Amino acid sequence: MASAANANLTAVRETMDVLLEISRLLNTGLDMESLSICVRLCEQGINPEALSSVIKELRKASESLKTSENCTG
Amino acid sequence: MDDFQNIGSITELVSALCDRCLSGVSWKRRALGGISREGFHKTLKKRAYGALLSKVFQDGTTKGCTPRPNPTASNTPPRNKVLMICFDLRVAGCREEAERLEDLLDSLPGGASSGLKEVDAVLELLVHLAGTTPPPPTTF
Numbered sequence: 062m063a064s065a066a067n068a069n070l071t072a073v074r075e076t077m078d079v080l081l082e083i084s085r086l087l088n089t090g091l092d093m094e095s096l097s098i099c100v101r102l103c104e105q106g107i108n109p110e111a112l113s114s115v116i117k118e119l120r121k122a123s124e125s126l127k128t129s130e131n132c133t134g
Numbered sequence: 135m136d137d138f139q140n141i142g143s144i145t146e147l148v149s150a151l152c153d154r155c156l157s158g159v160s161w162k163r164r165a166l167g168g169i170s171r172e173g174f175h176k177t178l179k180k181r182a183y184g185a186l187l188s189k190v191f192q193d194g195t196t197k198g199c200t201p202r203p204n205p206t207a208s209n210t211p212p213r214n215k216v217l218m219i220c221f222d223l224r225v226a227g228c229r230e231e232a233e234r235l236e237d238l239l240d241s242l243p244g245g246a247s248s249g250l251k252e253v254d255a256v257l258e259l260l261v262h263l264a265g266t267t268p269p270p271p272t273t274f
Contacts, residue, residue, distance in 0.1 A: 076243060076248040080253075080260070083235065083239070087263070102148070104252050105147065107144065114186070116263060117185075117263075120155065126169075
């Protein structure tokens with residue numbers, strides 16, 4: 062039982078490493094932590110296109126915050 | 135990865151995604167200007183759900199429209215979309231990146247052997263986000 066769980070965890074880690082490398086080559090801007098959250102959201106049934114819109118929207122919002130920091134700083 | 139294994143619900147995951155966007159922002163000075171971390175986190179969550187829900191409603195209204203032939207066309211399997219990107223990279227003269235991407239795609243396990251339930255959905259997400267950030271600077 063425990064060895065099956067370990068094998069699954071190893072498989073998940075290997076798959077995540079490949080996905081992160083693909084993500085880097087595609088210049089998606091996702092780090093491992095963000096990718097992990099996205100994987101979990103996809104597994105919850107969130108549409109990937111909708112999720113990409115969410116990420117773009119969040120980036121826009123946080124960029125505007127960082128820009129305002131630079132302007133006022 | 136392990137940190138997020140215990141997070142179960144969509145609301146918690148969206149909240150964690152918002153937290154990631156706020157990393158690296160200095161809040162000491164912002165607190166003086168009336169912008170708190172909690173307030174901005176709330177704004178981010180509103181925008182995230184707005185984007186998520188707008189897509190849900192769009193899905194219902196675009197039925198019957200003529201499909202546009204683009205790499206993110208919904209009926210193309212995500213692995214094929216990545217291969218189309220590989221082709222584009224080759225055309226652009228980025229042969230090494232194209233080959234690396236093809237190798238990675240070959241090594242990506244599918245189905246239960248991946249340990250994940252939705253590998254294709256994640257690939258689809260990566261295709262949608264492709265090129266949204268500038269490539270890393272080359273080092274000599």
